[in-house]
Amino acid sequence: MGNIFSISASCDTVITRCCDCVARQAHFVCKLEENVEALKTAIAELTDLRNDVIRRVKIAEDQQRLIRLDQVQGWLSRAETLINEADLLTVQSPQEIKKLCMGGCCSMSPKSNLKSGKQIAKMLRGVVDHKSKGVFDKVAEEEPTPLVTERPTEHTVGLESTFDKAWNILEAEQVGIVGLYGMGGVGKTTLLSKIHNKFCESPNRFDVVIWIVVSKGFYIGKVQDDIAERVGIAGGTWQNKTPEEKALNIFRFLKVKKFVILLDDIWDRVDLSKVGIPLPTQENGSKLVFTTRSIKVCGQMEAHKKIEVRCLPEEKAWELFQEKVGEETLDGNPCIRELAHELAKECGGLPLALVTIARAMAWKNTVEEWKYAIEVCRRSSTSVFPDMDEEVYPLLKFSYDSLPNDMTRTCLLYCSLFSEDYQIIKDKLVDFWIGEGFLDGHGDTSLARNQGHHIIGSLLHACLLQEIDEFRIKMHDVIRDMSLWLTCKCEEEKWGFFVEAGYQLTKLPEVQNWGSIRRMSLMKNRIENLVEAPNCPDLQTLFLNDNQLKVINNDFFQFMCGLKVLNLSSNTGIEELPVGISKLVSLESLDLSYTGIRQLPTELKALEKLKCVNLECLSPGVRIPRQLISAFSKLQVLRMFGCDYSLGQEVEDNSECLVEELKCLNHLNVLTVTIRSAFGLDRLLSTERLCSFTLYIQLQLLKDSKRLNILSLANMKSLVYLDLRKCESLEEVEMEWGGRMIKAQSHIEAFVIVSKHCYQSLRYVSIMQCSQLKDITWLIVAPNLRNVRVIGCSNMEEIINERKLSQVAELVETLSLFGKLEYLYLRILPELKSIYWDTLPFSCLKEIYVHRCPKLKRLPLNSNSAKENKISIRGKKEWWKKLQWEDECALNDFLPCFTSLD
Incomplete structure (x- = not known):
């Protein structure tokens, strides 16, 4: 009996469990239609929550310059996946619901309905659960500063x-x-x-x-x-x-x-x-x-x-000197090496003097030039340096005297107006030189600018300036001191320099004789108000940038009728210019960039001699009177990059009005501008003369464009800088010519098409927060790129797409892809998997920066890539450890090149 009872109980349990299982299966089918509606509601709620989180993230990143949290990025990525998968299920659900009968209690296709019901129920639970995890106290934070960061250093001798x-x-x-x-x-x-x-x-x-x-x-x-x-x-x-x-x-x-x-x-x-x-x-x-x-x-x-830290002993001094002069010059004539020994001794072992003079002599190939250099050094200095004023500066002055002409020497001394260690933007410096009248282009504005950059190159070559990057330079503080010493010593030149830059002044300094001053620099102080009207009719340059200016008295400029260069940049507290600025009738260069000015006064029309005007990054919505820009008939340079302006009217885009005014400027040849609509871009492109300018273009918030044909910009023959920013609707940058994608029928045809329409002048490309772009293969039409920055493009999967490039395969060798690239900067690209599918030589590359690109597992480098030059690679240790290399040899070659951001 016991056994019979046991069997009976077991059967009952099995039957009960089977009934429960059938009931649960039936529940999935019966609840199918109800769960579909619940899923739709949950999807909508999750989508709204996702959009709210994205909006908070954008504000934090764009306005507060914070970095989104990894958990937030992970939640957003999972939310995107869930929404897409759930949408697909809801699209398929009507077909399953049609298979139900008897009010949903039965099914004509129970197996199919059961499967669908389970998927819907599981997805509903997943969406609801993920939505509950989307509440964040904060979505972004400041990027942690690495506590230990290596500094770049050069090879040293004798230290x-x-x-x-x-x-x-x-x-x-x-x-x-x-x-x-x-x-x-x-x-x-x-x-x-x-x-x-x-x-x-x-x-x-x-x-x-x-x-x-x-x-x-x-x-x-x-x-x-x-x-x-x-x-x-x-x-x-x-x-x-x-x-x-x-x-x-x-x-x-x-x-x-x-x-x-x-x-x-x-x-x-x-x-x-x-x-x-x-x-x-x-x-x-x-x-x-x-x-x-x-x-x-x-x-x-x-x-x-x-x-x-002492001067170098004679043998080390000679070692440094001959390294900088070069064996080719030293062996060019049997007598030069002996003369070089003598000249090196005259430097007294001072490394800066050795390097400066050695580089000045690196191209001197005659005995007479070397003998002259020795005599000049002997007249101005001895072999020891007890005092900078009496010994070091006269010695360094030899390099100054060796400059090719007075114009170059004048341009060097002008650089001492900038404060110590100041990073000088090359283009701004040339603007000031043009305003001062240093550059003589014989009426050719383009020639004058090229001359200015040639002079910068000469000063860099002479080691009197130092290059930071392609756009910025600085002056060594000893060279700056020497330059200021020269302006005081050379009284016959009547330089009239007054420089108190970075002295933390809170008001104008007391000057005994304003009338003797021709160039004054009060930059990087804390001056708030300019009340007094100094009487300085001979003043030609006035630097007041990087102060805390709030008020400029209407009469401040009253007695500056000879002023040619005025720099008021980086004074965010100043909101308006005094109408008295109209007194500056001789002004040729005006820099108002990065100020809080809300409206330009119409009185600026009186400044008819203006050649260079910088309005970059003014206060958002700054009002510019109509016909003001066109009134500057002699204007050569107009900088409006990042300037959200209104040309006397309330319209979303003022590009058409701006273009009409620019057409009136016959001497304009440099334009930097931000364009916010495809219509505005078309207006610019339709004006042939404007396209011949040296152009720096930022395309921002192109809400009306899903596609941009990059070859439509090909008429801009001098496009130097292209910035695509916050173009969130932009899905594709195409290379289409004549209504079709470029497809080379032959090598000759390919060469003709690209050599005619590619961007020979384009040096710098920045792509930021273009969330729909998946690749930037179009970069192949810019063979002379120096710098590429891609930041915050959430769907960017690869830099160069193999399929797209295969359409123009015969062009790759002709264009030498990235052959001149120096800097590649990749940041916050969560989907980026590839830069290029194969290895590249990168003969000019200096640095690759990678941060928050978790899927980028391979760089287009092998052992041969490291032979031509040393490439610096910067990134997080975790990312570096996961990188895949062609072989162990390649890893070992690049291991010393890596610098951790941790």
Whole structure:
């Protein structure tokens, strides 16, 4: 009986479970139609939530310059996938619902309905669950600043022993503060850079390594701001804090860290307590290293050890000198090497002098030229340098005297108007030179600009200027000091320079004789109001940029009738210009970029001599009176990049009116402009003369365009810079000519088409937040590209598409894809999988930057790519570890080239 009962119970359980299973299966079918409607509602709610999150992310990225959180990006990507999959199910659901009968209780195709019911129910649960995870307190945050970053350094000669001595001292636990002192140009900054990078080789030893340039005329606030920016505490209300509050915040951060701070170019004592830097001690293990030109400052800074950076001994000086001159020149004549030895001795072992003069002599191939150089150096200096004013500057003046003509020398001295370490934009500098009348193009405006860039090249070649990148240069502080010394010494030249740049002035300085001043620089100060009207009829250049200007008195310009160059840029607090600016009837160059000006006064029409006007990045919606721009009949350069302007009327796009005014300017040859509609672009393209200008074009918010035919821009023969920004509806950039995609029928035809229509002048391409673009294969028609930046394009899958390129396969060799590319910058491209499917030689490439491109697993590089030049690769360690290489040899070749962003 027991066994019978047991069997009976087991059967009942099985039957019950079978009934439950059938009931659940029936439930999926019966609830099919109800679940479909619920899924549609859930999809709509998830879509709305996704759009809200995207909107918050865009505001954070565009306006606050924050970086979206990975969890937010992951949620958005999953939401996109769910919405697409759910939409597909709901589209298919009506067919399944038709198979139901008896009010949905039965089915004519139970197997199909059951499968569909399960999918709908599962998707509904997934959508509802994902929607519940889409509530974020914050969607973005500031990008973390890497605490240790390597600095670029050049190959050095003769600093090895000093470096070893300094490093051994820093290794000692009892030494916390080290001062490096020596004359200008002796190599202190280079030595400090090597020490900095040595610390970076052991990133786990210190929590943070901070490099700060102090320079003459420093103020504590700048040092505090630089430190805060470096360690990532400069956000929020930082700028509103008092110096004492900033010092407290810095102290709280650093006191729990083992830090290294390197201060370059100290002229006076820096009070560490006022800055907020804890005193480095044996207990906290932190280090402070600084450079200065005075041993007195070492004492004031209470350095535990003082190290003199001396001039090079004779054998090392000769080694450096011959390296910079080059063996070809030294061996060009049997006598030159011996003369070169003599000239090197005259440099007294000063590295800056050795490098400067060696480069000046690198192309001198006659004995007479070398003998002359030796005699000039002997007359102006001795073999030692006890004083910069008497010895070093006259020595460096030889390089100045060796410049080809007075025009080049004048242009060099003009650069000293910019503050120390200032990054000078080449195009702006040429604008100022044109305004001053330095450049003589014989009426040819294009020739004058080319002449200006030729002079910049000459000064770079002479090592009197330093190149930062293709667009910016800087002046070494010793060369700048020498230039200012020259303007004071050469009284017969009547330079009349007055330079107090970066001195933190809050008002106009007191000047005894305004009438003697011809060029004045008060840039990078804290001047707010210009009230007094200085009497300076001979003033030709006035730099007031990078101040805190709010008010300019109407009479301020009253006695400046000879002013030719006025730079008011980067004064965001100034909202209007005084009508008295009309007094500047001699003005030829006016820079108002990055100011808060809301409306340009009609009185500007009186400035009939204007040749260069810069209105880039003015206050959004700035009103420009009609016929104002066209009134500048002599205008050669007009810069309106990033300027959201209104030409006297309330319309969405003012491009048509602007083009009509530009047509009146017969001398215009450089135009930078932002265009916000396809119609505006068409208006520009339809004006043949405008297309012949040197053009910098930004296409932004092209809401009315899903496609852009890149060859429609081919008439812009001098297009240098192309920026596609926030064109979120743009899906395709095509290469279509004559109503068809370019397809080469023969190699000859291909060459003719591309050589005629590709962008020979295009150097810089930036593509930002064009969310629908999947590739930028069109870059093949720009063979001379130097710089490519792609940022925040959420659907970008590849840079060059193999299928599209195959349509013009015969062109690849002709165009030398990326043959001149120097910089490739890729950031926030979540779908990017490929740059190019094969390897490329990259003969000119200097740097590849990759950040937040998780699917990019391979770079178009192999061992041969590294032979021509050293390529720097920057990215996160996690990304680098997952990179796939052609072989182990390629990985080993590029391993030293990688710099971590962590």
